[in-house]
Amino acid sequence: MxxxxxxxxxxxxxxxxxxxxxxxxxxxxxxxxxxxxxxxxxxxxxxxxxxxxxxxxxxxxxxxxxxxxxxxxxxxxxxxxxxxxxxxxxxxxxxxxxxxxxxxxxxxxxxxxxxxxxxxxxxxxxxxxxxxxxxxNRDTYLKVFLSDENYELNYDDGINIxxxxxxxxxxxxxxxxxxxxxxxxxxxxxxxxxxxxxxxxxxxKADSYHQTETMVTLCQQFIQQKLPEEFEMNRVDQIDLLKKSATYFKEKEQFQMDEFAEEVLGHPDAVDAFRNYRENFRDEIPDEFDISNPAVKKQQKFFKSILKLDKNFHVYVHGNREMIERGYDEERNMNYYKLYFQDEK
Structure with a gap:
């Protein structure tokens, strides 16, 4: 500030x-x-x-x-x-x-x-x-002024402050x-x-803002691009990991690489894949650094939890991963999602 x-x-x-x-x-x-x-x-x-x-x-x-x-x-x-x-x-x-x-x-x-x-x-x-x-860039401004007891208009060229x-x-x-x-x-x-x-x-500058911004981008790319290449993972699972990542960056004061891998990714194979992926960026960000809240706020767009289904539906996934189920309808030859809920508003 x-x-x-x-x-x-x-x-x-x-x-x-x-x-x-x-x-x-x-x-x-x-x-x-x-x-x-x-x-x-x-x-x-x-x-x-x-x-x-x-x-x-x-x-x-x-x-x-x-x-x-x-x-x-x-x-x-x-x-x-x-x-x-x-x-x-x-x-x-x-x-x-x-x-x-x-x-x-x-x-x-x-x-x-x-x-x-x-x-x-x-x-x-x-x-x-x-x-x-x-x-x-210059703008044109209208000027209203009083002349002989009547208001008149004129214009001028100037800078928009x-x-x-x-x-x-x-x-x-x-x-x-x-x-x-x-x-x-x-x-x-x-x-x-x-x-x-x-x-x-x-x-x-290599400060906490830059480090946080770079790590958020790294995590998003890993979850959305690298993980699906190595493991079977649908979009709902990706969204779940993005949400966990968002929660980690919002609630923690300091990023710790091992802690993030264990708490967010969980599965040993995914943790190993993340550590290997992280090696490509070792010169840019340390394993531990203070998390910058302004940088997290700016990077919110990377944590969007939206399922875009053709041009018909946008499904916003905010809560429990277990409340949404993916399947395939052989009769219609189409994929589907089944949503479980208690109240409808």
Whole structure:
């Protein structure tokens, strides 16, 4: 969870206009930081910048194939953290770097806001941070105003402050490991990958969020893909194991590989198969780690307990596995499910 302490954190704010280099759009650089004299504008900007990050529990870190210090954004942020007076100079360097990598023909130009936050609270720790935000989409707004005792309408072009297109918060934590970085990108199309991969050059931090997310995916793939290859298993049995997995991740505070295998899978052959499957991912996740509740919540879609039967029925299996029975009707030459229940609502 991210909190920004108060409005004075926006005292260092500069805006540049970064176009698409391949389309020969211009790069327009401000010469000095913006002076915010209106508190209302400051509050609106603070909400525009920070609100998209408040429920983001996933963190990244800067990387580089050769040397971390060759990562441009890492280098420029480090210089700002080391000398606040270099803020404007380094903001220009950040804008030039973004312009250099904005080469895909579909990348939209827009305003680039760079902010220095003197105090943020991240996961209970007070730190300074640098924000890099880009607005790419503009909206048309109606203006209603009173003129000579009559209301009239007009329109204007502007930025929707309820939707941040791209954003990055760099927290002054763990410099030697590439800092702690949080990212927002409203565009998931291929041309938008430039923000994370070409501009920021980041990768996910190997924390509990990443470990939980990866293990949930691993378990889902094992139950739905690997187990049916090695054992006779129908969809109801798969759903039952997915439900047990969901319960484990929701109720436990720590993942323990052996405990999970015994409690969820149970059968010795299935346990052995899971341990063998797990070996393919040993470099990504340890056998024991703290379970991240935000990651479990995000991965809920992997625990869906739905039987899709042709185009006729969707059966939601929530309870006792023994209350549903699968069979085959030779006369009709069709499969069937028999459901046992006491009350009908």
């Amino acid at each position: 991210i909190h920004v302490s108060d409005i004075k954190d926006l005292e260092r704010l500069t805006i540049h206009k970064v176009g698409n280099a391949s389309n020969e759009d211009p790069l327009v650089l401000s010469q000095q930081p913006l002076e915010l004299k209106d508190e209302t504008i400051g509050n609106l900007l603070l909400s525009y910048f920070i609100q998209p990050f408040t429920n983001n529990a996933e963190y990244f870190r800067f990387t580089h194939d050769a040397d971390l210090h060759l990562n441009e954004v890492f280098k420029y942020c480090s210089l700002i953290f080391g000398d606040k007076e270099s803020f404007q100079e380094q903001s220009v360097n950040i804008a030039k770097h973004l312009y250099k990598v904005s080469t895909h023909p579909k990348i939209k130009g827009g305003e680039l806001y760079i902010v220095h936050f003197s105090q943020c609270q991240v996961d209970g720790e007070d730190v300074e941070a640098i924000g890099i935000f880009k607005s790419e 309820n939707k941040l297109d791209k954003g990055c918060l760099v927290f002054n934590i763990g410099q030697e490991d590439g800092y702690k970085v949080s990212i927002v990108d409203s565009n998931s199309k291929n041309e938008a990958v430039y923000w994370k991969d070409a501009f920021l050059q980041v990768e996910r």
